Amino acid sequence: MDYLTLGRSGLRVSRACLGTMNFGTDPQAPTAEPEAARIIGEFLDQGHNFIDTADTYRGGTSEEVVGRAIAHRRAEVVLATKGAAPQGPGPNDRGLSRIHLTRALEASLRRLGTDHVDLYQCHVPDPQTPAEETMAALDDFVRSGKVRYLGCSNFTAAGIVSSQWAAERHHGAAFISLQANYSLIARAVETEILPTCQRHGLGVLAYSPLGSGLLAGRYQRGAAPDHGSRLAQWAAMPSPVARAFVAGLLAERHFDVADEVAAVAAELETDPATVALAWVASRPDITSVILGPRSAGQLAANLTGLATSLPQAILERLDAATRFTVTPPVTGQHHGA
Incomplete structure (x- = not known):
């Protein structure tokens, strides 16, 4: 098993990180608890050790499902969660204030x-x-x-620097990681954010490596997302930011990239998801890739893609075809894959 040190720390994590945004106990959860427990068990059985969740995933039930699944294997797991998202209607029920983060952490631990x-x-x-x-x-x-250990998600380069300096001034613990939206259709972080992470000792966890499924061929050019899909749910949200995210993701230039990925996959006699995941895994600035499987079958396929090595000529071809692709706006939610 290939483990890497996360940022400027001694923490060793697997190249694959299991994202659990799909796991929950509510009827709309894409992955019900029995299948989620199976996914987590198979992930750990193969030697991977990194699991990521958040207090906002499925109304907090993702944390509950994860907690029950790893209860008897807690020592094997590098367990990550996140706080800041709204947890109630009050003015102190969100954000990065001391009062909210303290409440959020205690609730996550429970x-x-x-x-x-x-x-x-x-x-x-x-x-x-x-x-x-x-x-x-x-x-x-x-x-x-x-x-x-401490990390951040969706921070700008300036936000990372401000946070690291604040920690240094008070001789406190600093961030060792950043979660960033990164894929063949989301490369804007390469300009400032990835170099900033390198300078300030942060490892990078790539989320949404399949471009919310677009690079895996789940969405078609000129067609509305299928009813029940993640993008259909976001498009139906009242938030204009969520709708703008969907519109940005389904831009023509992103389908051009998806077509190139599909062409490469056909040439290599594999599937587009494998190509997209293998490209992200090949990037030297990425410590771990967050996978968001809905089933044990998807987990197996994603792990195969992550372990695939693409020929150098293919890597250069994909790099040239996507270098100037701009990421869609961030919605404020973490997306698994």
């Missing part, structure tokens, strides 16, 4: 059924809260033993 998480991440930036307050609160979590 749902996960554990006394600590290995990686606690700020899910989204909070421009209303000073970085000093956020980093001081997070450092207190580490000193209390409830959190082992």
Whole structure:
């Protein structure tokens, strides 16, 4: 098994990270608890050790499902969760303030059924809260033993720098990781964010490596997303940001990239998802790739794709075809694959 050190730390994580946004107990959850437990068991049985969830996934039931599935194997797991997303209607029920993060962490620990998480991440930036307050609160979590390491998600380069400087000024724990939307159709982070992570000691966890399914061929040019699909759900949301995300993702230039991926897959006698995952895994700045399988079969296919090595000529061809692709707007939610 291939393990890498996460950022400027001693934490060793598998190249594959299991994203659990699909897991839950609500009737609309794409993956019900029995199948989720099977996926988690097979993932760990193969030697992978990194599992990521969040307090906002499936109304918190993703954390509950994960917690029950790993209860008897807790020591094998590098368990990551996230806080910041709204947890209620009140003004202090969201964001990166000390009051909200403290409540959010305690609630996550209860749902996960554990006394600590290995990686606690700020899910989204909070421009209303000073970085000093956020980093001081997070450092207190580490000193209390409830959190082992700290990370962030969807932060800008400036946000990363501000946070790392705030931690340094107060001699506290700093971020060791960033979750970033990264795929053949989302490469904007290469300009500033990935170099900033390298300078400031953050490993990078790539989420949505399949471009929310577009690179796997789940959506067709000029056609509305199938009813019940993730994109159909987002398109139906009242949030204009969510609808803008869907429109940006389904841009013509992204279908051009998907066509190129499909052409490469045909030449290599494999499937488009394998090509897309293998490309992300080949990138030197990426520590771990977050997979979001809905079934054990999808997990097996995704792990095969992640372990596939593409010929150098193919890597260069894909790089040239997608280098200037711009990522769609971030919705404020983490997307598994």
